[in-house]
Amino acid sequence: MSTPRWRVVLIEDDTEMRRFFEGCVTAHPELELAASFGMLAPARAWLDEHPADVLLTDLALPDGHGLALLQHVVRTQPACEVLVVSVFGDEDTVIACVEAGAVGYIQKDSTPADVGRIILGVKHGESPISPMIARKLLARLRQHGGRTQPQPVEPSLPALELTPRESDVLELIARGYSYAEIARLQDISKHTVQSHIKNLYSKLAVHSRGEAVFEASRMGLLDRTRRSP
Structure with missing residues (x-):
């Protein structure tokens, strides 16, 4: 066999x-x-x-x-x-x-x-x-007191509000683009990209690109940006 x-x-x-x-x-x-x-x-x-x-x-x-x-x-x-x-x-x-x-x-x-x-x-x-x-x-x-899995977002929590530019930058981060590539695609300076990312980190309560992508995916923000016109 x-x-x-x-x-x-x-x-x-x-x-x-x-x-x-x-x-x-x-x-x-x-x-x-x-x-x-x-x-x-x-x-x-x-x-x-x-x-x-x-x-x-x-x-x-x-x-x-x-x-x-x-x-x-x-x-x-x-x-x-x-x-x-x-x-x-x-x-x-x-x-x-x-x-x-x-x-x-x-x-x-x-x-x-x-x-x-x-x-x-x-x-x-x-x-x-x-x-x-x-x-x-x-x-x-x-x-996290013994927990590695983040807790699910409760349906009663208000949706996180991102500006249109923050949503665009978040989507490009998730796709693996560098800061310089995002600046070129969005026709903005690299410094502006860094400012948007700093705001994203603050709103998502994270400290790195990987954590930002994880939290945004968990909260449905990436799906929301792809559905937006």
């Missing part, structure tokens, strides 16, 4: 990087590439109709941030382990994803052998998290 293979779903908008991860999965005898996408919307539609064992997702995607899909999959497919694709220096975003339900992350400069081993490892109870990120998570655990 053959050993069943774990079904992996991949979301990565960079074509070359997506092919790299596809090759890593298909080359491993215990993994099966169930589906591969470059955008969030078709991935979510597929996952709503099909079970998966592992979701490997990039975060800054053309049609939104992977954190929203991560939260959706954690709710609808609790048996599916979620790994995020990260780059060095993006620790705050990784922490926000772990708090939302991800079991760990894979860096984009990983070797093919490491990718297969990490994916398989999570199905055997491992959590690929660096000591630095683990230490930050422990610090947050102490700060």
Whole structure:
């Protein structure tokens, strides 16, 4: 009797990087590439109709941030382990994803052998998290009295009001744009971008880009900005 293979779903908008991860999965005898996408919307539609064992997702995607899909999959497919694709220096975003339900992350400069081993490892109870990120998570655990999961927003709370420009900047932050790129796209100075981001951090009660994206996604602000004309 053959050993069943774990079904992996991949979301990565960079074509070359997506092919790299596809090759890593298909080359491993215990993994099966169930589906591969470059955008969030078709991935979510597929996952709503099909079970998966592992979701490997990039975060800054053309049609939104992977954190929203991560939260959706954690709710609808609790048996599916979620790994995020990260780059060095993006620790705050990784922490926000772990708090939302991800079991760990894979860096984009990983070797093919490491990718297969990490994916398989999570199905055997491992959590690929660096000591630095683990230490930050422990610090947050102490700060929140033993809770790493943020509390859900109560329906009775008033909606957070953002200016149209703040909403635009928030959307671009979620898509992974740099301050300089946001300034160019919005035709404003980098200093103005920083002022808008400072206001966003204050309104969201956060201190980093990753925390801002997490809180905005949790509160439905990113969905609201995408629905706005």
